[in-house]
Amino acid sequence: MNRAPLPPPPATAPERSARVAGQRRVVVDVLTGADDRLLVVAGPCSVHDHQSTMEYVAGLAALARRHADDLYVVARVYPEKPRTRLGWPGMLLDPHMDGSHHVTDGIAAARELMCAVVDAGVPVATEFVEPLLTGYVADLVAWAAIGARTVESPSHRRLASGLGLPVGFKNRTDGAVQPAIDAIDAAATPQPVFGLAASGRPQWWVSEGNPHCHLILRGGDRSTNHDPDSVADALRALADRRPTPRLVVDCSHGNSRKDHRRQPEAAESVAAQVADGQAGIAGVMLESFLHEGNQPHSSTPRPGLSVTDACLSLEQTAPVLAGLAAAVRHRRHSAAGLLGVS
Numbered sequence: 001m002n003r004a005p006l007p008p009p010p011a012t013a014p015e016r017s018a019r020v021a022g023q024r025r026v027v028v029d030v031l032t033g034a035d036d037r038l039l040v041v042a043g044p045c046s047v048h049d050h051q052s053t054m055e056y057v058a059g060l061a062a063l064a065r066r067h068a069d070d071l072y073v074v075a076r077v078y079p080e081k082p083r084t085r086l087g088w089p090g091m092l093l094d095p096h097m098d099g100s101h102h103v104t105d106g107i108a109a110a111r112e113l114m115c116a117v118v119d120a121g122v123p124v125a126t127e128f129v130e131p132l133l134t135g136y137v138a139d140l141v142a143w144a145a146i147g148a149r150t151v152e153s154p155s156h157r158r159l160a161s162g163l164g165l166p167v168g169f170k171n172r173t174d175g176a177v178q179p180a181i182d183a184i185d186a187a188a189t190p191q192p193v194f195g196l197a198a199s200g201r202p203q204w205w206v207s208e209g210n211p212h213c214h215l216i217l218r219g220g221d222r223s224t225n226h227d228p229d230s231v232a233d234a235l236r237a238l239a240d241r242r243p244t245p246r247l248v249v250d251c252s253h254g255n256s257r258k259d260h261r262r263q264p265e266a267a268e269s270v271a272a273q274v275a276d277g278q279a280g281i282a283g284v285m286l287e288s289f290l291h292e293g294n295q296p297h298s299s300t301p302r303p304g305l306s307v308t309d310a311c312l313s314l315e316q317t318a319p320v321l322a323g324l325a326a327a328v329r330h331r332r333h334s335a336a337g338l339l340g341v342s
């Protein structure tokens with residue numbers, strides 16, 4: 001068992017920092033609607049090997065280029081997994097996938113992978129699970145989520161309040177949306193945040209509050225919430241404090257009832273709403289990897305196949321993105337009053 005002290009958080013190379021800063025600005029513009037594209041957060045449920053993830057990222061980048069006028073595609077690079085009970089906690093906490101929990105190797109592997117994704121020109125999305133580890137990768141991340149299991153955690157809300165990047169809060173696993181709205185409001189407020197200094201020593205500071213937090217509808221244990229009524233209800237609840245409420249819809253998790261084959265159905269429902277002029281939908285999330293489905297956890301997994309939630313294959317993802325891009329064009333043309341003219 002490795003019990004070495006955590007190393008100090010690394011610094012990012014200046015050109016990478018500039019690239020990530022640019023990606024964050026685009027994500028913010030898409031989330032606010034200043035950029036009328038749709039944010040697409042797509043990628044595996046969890047990452048477990050460098051090479052197949054980079055192969056997937058290359059394929060996703062090709063789709064992103066194809067739809068660049070209508071979609072802004074960000075890759076899910078999730079080296080941490082929150083578990084309902086127990087299970088593999090992800091590359092960061094157990095990189096060798098054998099229960100050895102070699103966290104120091106995990107930090108190096110996750111960071112190396114995220115650097116490679118940034119260097120490939122693709123923005124990185126992740127979920128922050130263990131607040132003390134956030135500082136090891138946050139500088140490489142363009143968009144982050146706080147998940148359904150931690151949305152009520154005060155430390156995750158404090159963490160989000162101090163991050164200089166857009167953060168989506170998911171509705172709770174039972175489907176309750178209000179805790180995520182509470183989280184958005186809490187994270188927008190300056191709070192004391194605890195983390196690591198560049199020296200590796202613990203430190204605290206008072207955050208400025210994060211104005212770029214938003215809601216993610218991911219469905220619940222008993223029902224989905226990607227349909228027009230659920231989206232309208234959530235936007236109404238958000239409108240209490242926000243003049244132009246917007247949200248992201250996760251087509252996986254509760255919204256696919258944990259069956260990856262239902263993700264296209266959820267995405268079609270989102271696309272229909274977007275095409276219909278629903279301006280409140282700013283983005284979607286998809287779980288997708290090189291190969292369809294998943295496999296049981298082992299220390300010798302097949303590359304490119306999820307070891308956590310089942311995913312769409314890259315091939316199955318392509319038509320979903322094409323449908324979303326077409327919906328964005330429709331929304332854009334209706335907003336400009338151009339339908340029937342072009």
Ligand SMILES: O=C[C@H](O)[C@H](O)COP(=O)(O)O
Nearest residue numbers: 045081082083084085087309
């Ligand atoms: O996104 C992945 C999973 O849904 C999440 O980590 C929970 O997984 P579990 O219910 O299999 O533990």
Ligand SMILES: C=C(OP(=O)(O)O)C(=O)O
Nearest residue numbers: 045147148149170218253
């Ligand atoms: C764990 C995840 O989602 P949720 O919090 O919605 O279950 C995820 O997106 O990987």
